[in-house]
Structure formats: structure tokens, C-alpha cells
Amino acid sequence: MIYCILTLIVSFAVSAALMPLCMRLAKRFNIMDRPNTAVKTHLSAMPYLGGAAIFAGIIISLTAVRFISDFPSGTLYTLRGIFLGSGIIFLLGLSDDMAPLDYKLKFFIQLVAASVLFRYGISIQLFGNPILNYFFSMLWILAITNSFNIIDVMDGLSASAVMMCAFFFFMVSLPSEQIYVNFASVAVFGAAAGFLIYNFPPARIFMGDTGSLTLGFIMAAVSLGAEYSSVHPIGLFAPLVILGIPLFDVIFVMMHRARRGLSPFRGSKDHFALRMLELGFTREQVLFRVSVTGAVMGSGAWLLTVVPMKWAVVLCGAGLCAGIYLAGWLSVIDVEDF
Secondary structure (H helix, E strand, O other): OHHHHHHHHHHHHHHHHHHHHHHHHHHOOOOOOOOOOOOOOOOEEEEEEEHHHHHHHHHHHHHHHHHHHHHHHHHHHOOOOOHHHHHHHHHHHHHHHHHOOOOHHHHHHHHHHHHHHHOOOOOOOOOOOOOHHHHHHHHHHHHHHHHHOOOOOOOOOOHHHHHHHHHHHHHHHHOOHHHHHHHHHHHHHHHHHHHHHHOOOOOOOOOOHHHHHHHHHHHHHOOOOOOOOOOOHHHHHHHHHHOOHHHHHHHHHHHHHHHHHOOOOOOOOOOOOOOHOOOOOOOHHHHHHHHHHHHHHHHHHHHHHHOOHHHHHHHHHHHHHHHHHHHHOOOOOOOOOO
């Protein structure tokens, strides 16, 4: 546990310490997010390199703890896969922040990075057929990677969501032998917390695709390493619940765009957080509610892995009903009036 705490401290310190430098570099090299479309919600140009400091915090903290602790060889091998895959995603996000890339190219590169995880044994293992395992692993990794990018529409939102997810993946993974989940989770938590200091409303820097895609990718890798079904198979739904906030926004946005005949890849203001702002909540109130909801969902996910099956079914049913009710409540906002 002491090494997990050390990883958390180092990732937080590195991320927070590098953030001012990233702000200066972003301004120096004109890596800025300008409010030049109706979709943008900020009023002035913002530095776009927060993701670089986040990534540095994660990689430096995990590398440091590797040299002072006795990691099993299997853990080092798995972390190597995360390093390589997330490095590809980091470069993809950085390129996209500097000059927007075609979404088809972005998906292809994400598929390459996801295949790296599969090569290092980080994958869904539900089927006897390796082709099926590969297909559903790619689908899962790409969905989670992009969900944190999609939810990054408001100051502090993506960072707050990923911190909740990282914390509860850590909690669920504590009894397991997949040590990489423990360390990767606390590294993500610390780096996101260091960024949140500068991104909490009013934000001074954005994480950009460099941060949101990288964090989503690492969360996808982490979600594939914990043990969920040792008590009963319903526990397999735990990662869906932990990642429920970004996944809810993806499904919610895609459904509304499809209903209005819009491309699922175009930007729009139909995200749940922006609808809450339209309802009169402040940004701080939205972040508080998202964090509390994430904590409730994470606690529920942990319970799914330890309670008897009948109670797990009740928890899943209650969560599904709550999600449907929330979607209906938010749908009354007419986004076309934004």
C-alpha cells in the first residue's frame, strides 16, 4: 500500500508542477482552443496542453515506483503494454490538438493502440474463440477511450469523472493479483487531481484530446484487469457501472443526434452537463453532482462484486431505472435553442 500512496503523490506532484510550463508552451506554440464555433462554451482562447502534464505524471510515477518496488514480472510486462499503447494515443491526441485529424484516421490509430494492449494480454477473455475476444476487446477499448473525450465539454468534468472511475477500479482491484490495476489507477487519480487544480471552474488550461483520449485509454486498460465475477457472473457489469457517467453521455448524445438526423461524429451542445447548465445549475454544482453520482455508482459497482446474486440483480435494476429516468428528465431541454 505504501507504494500505491507514493505513486499517487508523485503523479499528483508531477502533473501539478508541469501544468504552468504546459500553459506557457501552449501559448508559445499556439496550441490553443479558440471559441470559433457555436459548439464551444468558453469565451476566450485557452491553452490546450494539460494532457501532456497528465501523461507525464502517470508515466513518471509508474516508472519511479517500478525501480523502488519489487514488481512481479507479469505486472511489468502488462505495464509495458499500457505504456506503449497510451504513448500511441498520447501522440494521436497531441497531433489532433495541434491540427484536427479525420475521425477515420483517429479510429485506425486507436485500433492500433488497442491491439497493442491485446498483444500484452490486456483484453476481454469471455470467449473460447480468440477472434471474438479480440473483436469485443477492440470495441470496448475504443468506446471507453472516446467516451472520456466526448464528456470533456465543461471545466473539470472529464477530470472529475476519471478520478471517480480510477478510485473505484482501485477499490475493486485491491483483493486481486492484478497489481497493475492498483498502480495505474492511483497514477491516473493523482495526475487528474493535479490537472483539476488548474481546470476547476474557471479553467486556466484544458486537457485537450491529448489528455481525454489518453485517460480514457488507460481506464479501458485498467477495467480489463480487475476480477469482477468471483462471487457471481453479475459482477461482470461492475466496470460498466464504474464507467457509467461517460458511457451514459455517449449513449445519450448518440441517441439524440440520431433522432435529429445528425452525424454522431459532429460536435453539438446536447451533452448532459450542458443541459444541466441550461437548467440553471452552476458549473460547480454540476461537478459536485457528477462526483457524488460517480461515488454512488462506484460504490454500487463494488457491491456488485461482493453481495449475493439476488441483491446484485436488484442493484442493476435500480441503476437502470435511475439512468432511464435521468435521460428522460434531461431530454426535455431543447438543445436546438442553444
